[in-house]
Amino acid sequence: MKEAPRGWSFGGATAPRGLRTPCNLTNEDEASLPEELQRPLDSGAVQSTNEDEARLPEELQRPLDPGAVQCEDEDENNLLEEPQCPLDSDCCGNGCSPCVFDLYERDLAVWRCRREQARLGPALTPSGPSAAALSPDHYTALPLLDVTPVSDDAAVYRFALPTGTALCLRPGQHLVLREHDAAGRPLTRPYTPVSPRDAAGYFDVYIRRYADGAASACVRRWRPGLHVRWRGPFGEFQPRAGDAxxxxxxxxxxxxxxxxxxxxxxxxxxxxxxxxxxxxxxxxxxxxxxxxxxxxxxxxxxxxxxxxxxxxxxxxxxxxxxxxxxxxxxxxxxxxxxxxxxxxxxxxxxxxxxxxxxxxxxxxxxxxxxxxxx
CATH class of the missing domain: 3.40.50.80 (Nucleotide-binding domain of ferredoxin-NADP reductase (FNR) module)
Known part of the structure; x- marks a missing residue:
């Protein structure tokens, strides 16, 4: 969410949207990845799945065990599945940072690096899991705990975090949701949690459902126990000294x-x-x-x-x-x-x-x- 003069795109790139070519990523882009995105792959954890595009993935429909919330890391299941380039219509044009095309560029570079690391074998395997509840580098599937209606077309959705963790977002930061439409095409939407920043073990998002919204059609299918993929945090807002x-x-x-x-x-x-x-x-x-x-x-x-x-x-x-x-x-x-x-x-x-x-x-x-x- 960058500040920029009027008339300029507020997307994740410095050039206007029409001049960007997000689907053509070079090897130089991979080499310039941040160090944390170049960590080796645990090839033993690679599991390829074939999801039915006409319905939600089966692993997202299993019931929630309230006694042992397990948050699944999507990268563990789909490391070798090439990211799909978004359609132009997937970009809302509101200048989101990151834009869906920014996320695609990042995902594609990570996918290429990790595919190569998987080919090299387990010698490059790191040790120790990440302690972060969520990561901006990949999606994590989190179980939906509860739905609290606010009006006839809006509700607060509560998702579980790993035990003892909290998002602790800075004011103004947001998360990105990834879902699949009825045709199996991925779509992403940004949402800002409305729960207290130090809420332990959960976070809430306030979502309005629109009659003809692609994401709204996905949200209507959500039921407690369903796993939904999130990544983040993102957001560039910072308090400015001198603002009274x-x-x-x-x-x-x-x-x-x-x-x-x-x-x-x-x-x-x-x-x-x-x-x-x-x-x-x-x-x-x-x-x-x-x-x-x-x-x-x-x-x-x-x-x-x-x-x-x-x-x-x-x-x-x-x-x-x-x-x-x-x-x-x-x-x-x-x-x-x-x-x-x-x-x-x-x-x-x-x-x-x-x-x-x-x-x-x-x-x-x-x-x-x-x-x-x-």
Whole structure:
């Protein structure tokens, strides 16, 4: 999630998307891999599988033994399976970092190196497992523990981590999910955990299901006990010295990275950063985490406003800061007038929402260096 001038791609590469050739990886790319990606292969652990493309892999459907959660490392089962190049349509165009094509380039280089190491035999086998709960270098299959509905089309999904481990993500970091569509083609999506950063043995993700979404079709098949593949963490957001205020502009599930950020600031009594959240949703029941936002607002340095575009409802709570419309340029200007403090603007939401917010900020004279797009 890089910062860049408007008009440039926010993907993992420095060149615009149209100029990249992710499917042509050279031997030089393999040689430039980080040292940790060049570790030798345990050839004795290589197991090739033939998955039925019309359904979820059989090993992902076995029931969960709650007494002994075992998190499977995908690399142990599919080291010799060549990664599939994503379709152009798999890229959402939102400037994700890493982009699906960045992940493909990395996976392809790792696959080539490990295939060669497998050919050389077990003499190169390392010893000792990794202590990390997850790795950004490969996917790990984790069991789904529980599903908690939030609304008719959204829920919080809880996944198990190895016993005694926690993600401990920095605010703003996210994970990447990999699934397969009905035709067996792989797809990836980024999600930011909404559980406490030090939650031991599990993490939660907030996911909205769309009627025509390819990933949503996969999520609808999830049941407790199913294993789902994750990798990470990723994310380049870093607090900036001198920022006295953060304005958080979010739409729908785009609030997820800001939940962790607000928790971190409010938990640190020495942190006096002021936080302002503008959250756009279609319905009040889409607000998440609704109770926790109200709790946050008890702190002196956090305020928020909900923008509900689907029409007025009678379900607003007493004192809840609701405006029955989409956020507009006047709302950005209002926030800018509130305090003469060094401010950074963080944006996360749908493509149209981000475009509108960037236009409003630009028209108001906010410099590119003061904007971070997740």
């Amino acid at each position: 205020r953060l304005v958080l502009l979010a739409a729908g599930t785009g609030v997820a990275p800001f939940v962790a950020l607000v928790r971190a600031v409010l938990a640190d009594e020495a942190d006096e950063t002021r936080l302002v959240l503008l959250l756009a949703v279609r319905r009040l029941r889409d607000v998440f985490p609704r109770d926790e936002l109200a709790e946050f607002a008890r702190a002196w340095n956090f305020t928020y406003t909900l923008f509900v575009s689907g029409g007025e409802e009678d379900s607003a709570r007493y004192g809840e800061p609701v405006r029955w419309r989409r956020p507009g340029s006047q709302d950005v200007q209002e926030v800018m007038r509130q305090m003469a403090l060094k401010t950074r603007y963080l944006v996360c939401g749908t493509r149209s929402f981000e475009k509108d917010m960037l236009n409003y900020l630009g028209a108001a004279g906010v410099q590119d260096d003061d904007i971070f797009r997740f």
